[in-house]
Amino acid sequence: MRNVFWALWTLVLLLKLAVAAKLPLFVDEAFYWQEGRHPAAAYSDLPGLTAWLARLGVELGGTRPLALRAPFLAIAALVPWLLARVTAREFGARNGWIAGSYALLLPLSGTLGLLALPDAMMALATLLCLDAGARLLRQVDARSAVELAAGLALGALSHYRFIAVIGVGFLVLMLLPEGRRALRDVRVLTAVAIGASAWAPLVAWNLDNADAGLRFQLVDRHPWAFHTDGLWFVAIQALLVTPFLFAALLAAGWRGARDPSPATRYFALLGSLIVLGFFVLGFFADTERVSFHWPLPGFMALLPLLPLVLARWPEWARGLCAGLAGAALLAMLGYYVAVSRPELRARSAGEKWYPANFAGWDELARAVRAKLAAMPPGTRLVADNFKVGAELGFALDDPRIAVLDHPINHKHGRAPQLRLWGLHRDGRADWGEGPVLLVVGATEVAYKNLLQRYHDLCAMVGPLPPPQVLNVDHGRQRFVLFAFDGAPRSGDCTTPAMAWIDQPAAGARVGPGAFAVTGWAFKDGVGLDKVEVMLDGRVVAQAHYGRERIGVREYWTLRDGRRSSDPQHPQVGFEATVQLDAEPPGRHWLGLRLHGRDGSVEDWAEQPIDLRRP
Structure with missing residues (x-):
């Protein structure tokens, strides 16, 4: 023995x-x-x-x-x-x-x-x-x-x-x-x-x-x-x-x-x-x-x-x-080996056991380095929660990345420590007039609370500039980068877009030949110009945007009683028909590309669908 x-x-x-x-x-x-x-x-x-x-x-x-x-x-x-x-x-x-x-x-x-x-x-x-x-x-x-x-x-x-x-x-x-x-x-x-x-x-x-x-x-x-x-x-x-x-x-x-x-x-x-x-x-x-x-x-x-x-x-x-x-x-x-392999991890994006706490940090670090390189020297980096701050800190070898107030900082008992280190930031009042790159973990809050989180960010830093969206593993891990040029922004709260695909449901079987896509999308502050449907990362249909969707604005009611401020409500629905061409049967990923009236272009998180054989 x-x-x-x-x-x-x-x-x-x-x-x-x-x-x-x-x-x-x-x-x-x-x-x-x-x-x-x-x-x-x-x-x-x-x-x-x-x-x-x-x-x-x-x-x-x-x-x-x-x-x-x-x-x-x-x-x-x-x-x-x-x-x-x-x-x-x-x-x-x-x-x-x-x-x-x-x-x-x-x-x-x-x-x-x-x-x-x-x-x-x-x-x-x-x-x-x-x-x-x-x-x-x-x-x-x-x-x-x-x-x-x-x-x-x-x-x-x-x-x-x-x-x-x-x-x-x-x-x-x-x-x-x-x-x-x-x-x-x-x-x-x-x-x-x-x-x-x-x-x-x-x-x-x-x-x-x-x-x-x-x-x-x-x-x-x-x-x-x-x-x-x-x-x-x-x-x-x-x-x-x-x-x-x-x-x-x-x-x-x-x-x-x-x-x-x-x-x-x-x-x-x-x-x-x-x-x-x-x-x-x-x-x-x-x-x-x-x-x-x-x-x-x-x-x-x-x-x-x-x-x-x-x-x-x-x-x-x-x-x-x-x-x-x-x-x-x-x-x-x-x-753990599967978690370490990006291709295997991506396949689990539609599963409940998706390892979110291991996922996306390398991709985020690369995106942040590239964004900082394109911004003025001396740009400060701010994270919206302790997870982003710590992971980026390790990747960039910088233990002093500032962090905004966030519910998960308190949920995990890290908020007092951030304050003791002097890394807690209340928002623009703390970081002054210089350029700032704000990195937000959009999937760190439940989707039903995401719009409220965006409005909380507006309260801390003012209207949000057009975002750069990073979708990792089909958007199961999702980050939003905001580049502030230093000059205070004024006006109503402008947030990243919000969307939902009603049909087909995640995991549904569709085709052969063609299938319908319906849902809704909006962008507080400015509204959307158009919605495109994507399949496996490429645009496959132009949606008819502006259909009336009663109840969407009422659902997205904020903590203070205000409702979603997209000026196009209730005309925020969309519908499209996707013509299948040479796509093989099996699992594919359905997504949206949302074009804001402020010039922003955001790819929404994808959901799996199963294409039937002809």
């Missing part, structure tokens, strides 16, 4: 290195890079360790994704090895290699470090505390106390969520007579005090900033009202962990909690209570952000008990358990 473990360890590490070198930067990674370029003991969203590691990576390897991720990959590589050592000491060498192998195959732990996120260090900190706790149950010594202090400190410097490991770990030690004995020892108390002191930077940050970080993590992001989404927990975890492995880990926790060995009960109770706690939390907590990785520390604590359960299974079941886990790990790595 030793050779199997090291072969798996090497293979998984090589695969992760290859994927991490090509995978586009995730938005949270970009913000942690930005935090690392503004050194501090703690930040609005996290303690400082993740940002420090990100800074270390780019200082050693340059501003590139693999260098940013390198410290996290190195930490993640230690996790299965340490788990194997812990298991071997408690349950024998063979069981140690088996547990370590499953730490590599478990998809959530096998992909640790692939992204520069806090989870890798949290996993390592959890194992250090787990190992120290198991040692302390037998005998209190200086080595165990130091290891406990290190684990507690690293966890405290990684994430607020590590509080769950600390709280459950303390509870389990209190439940065990050996644990209560250990907690009375001055060396253990000293280790706990050292671990507690590691929270001081985060506590100080919150005291200095009206508890903004704590309120976001524990109050603002959670509804704290019962909802039934928690019922999905078991199904999601069974899928991510894989059904056989999930069942085996649950069985390990159930049986281990009744075992006479203190160490076995310790592992079982710690792992089971963490998983159960996050299951209960799922009925009351945030459902809008990714949370499927939260129970990972619990599964890590149960892995040392896994070989004891698998030993009772028939050989075919053990083989199936390992095979499914390996297949799931390869599937997750394959997902």
Whole structure:
């Protein structure tokens, strides 16, 4: 089993290195890079360790994704090895290699470090505390106390969520007579005090900033009202962990909690209570952000008990358990490979699982560089939200890109940090008379709120100039660039165009021969001159624009009661007939080209249609 473990360890590490070198930067990674370029003991969203590691990576390897991720990959590589050592000491060498192998195959732990996120260090900190706790149950010594202090400190410097490991770990030690004995020892108390002191930077940050970080993590992001989404927990975890492995880990926790060995009960109770706690939390907590990785520390604590359960299974079941886990790990790595390939990512543009937080940043950076090159020297760059600011900052190696107020800055807890860095901008009043390139992430707000967002921008910066629209992956990721020449603009709010295709619906089958296209489009402030229909990026029909569409203006009512200000309302409908020529059957992309009366030309996001065979 030793050779199997090291072969798996090497293979998984090589695969992760290859994927991490090509995978586009995730938005949270970009913000942690930005935090690392503004050194501090703690930040609005996290303690400082993740940002420090990100800074270390780019200082050693340059501003590139693999260098940013390198410290996290190195930490993640230690996790299965340490788990194997812990298991071997408690349950024998063979069981140690088996547990370590499953730490590599478990998809959530096998992909640790692939992204520069806090989870890798949290996993390592959890194992250090787990190992120290198991040692302390037998005998209190200086080595165990130091290891406990290190684990507690690293966890405290990684994430607020590590509080769950600390709280459950303390509870389990209190439940065990050996644990209560250990907690009375001055060396253990000293280790706990050292671990507690590691929270001081985060506590100080919150005291200095009206508890903004704590309120976001524990109050603002959670509804704290019962909802039934928690019922999905078991199904999601069974899928991510894989059904056989999930069942085996649950069985390990159930049986281990009744075992006479203190160490076995310790592992079982710690792992089971963490998983159960996050299951209960799922009925009351945030459902809008990714949370499927939260129970990972619990599964890590149960892995040392896994070989004891698998030993009772028939050989075919053990083989199936390992095979499914390996297949799931390869599937997750394959997902990241697909995200890294623009052509594969574009094919998913019409799917719910489209990876928006990975997509479009390279294309945006190229467009911004080209636009800045065409503008006067000294043009300032302003982003409309923290995602755009951080991703462009990484691409342009500029951690000081200013950011406007945006709902997602608050939703993700980044607004206080932007203000502390002096990067928050209220609008034109802040940037003065010089030329500015404003970059807007149009798909970062729900479509029903997009017109309101454009009018909010007008309130901040005045009427918007004709935009340059960048559609990535058929417009699933959509950016709008506004070049301000420095002179204040006056007049009514002029926004980018808004549109909708009523017929055919996305994914509909059309043809053969010809098909009708109907919908509506408008442009607040100036109106539209004409609408063209596009298929696969080329104009295929001139629409008849100006059909009466009652109800469109009334639907687009702003927060203050004002309605869409396109002067052509209600004549904003269009219809066209597309004659199919030599287009092959299968999936094609239907879009619009919208010509504004101010001279702007905007390509609308495309939607998939299926052409029938003649």
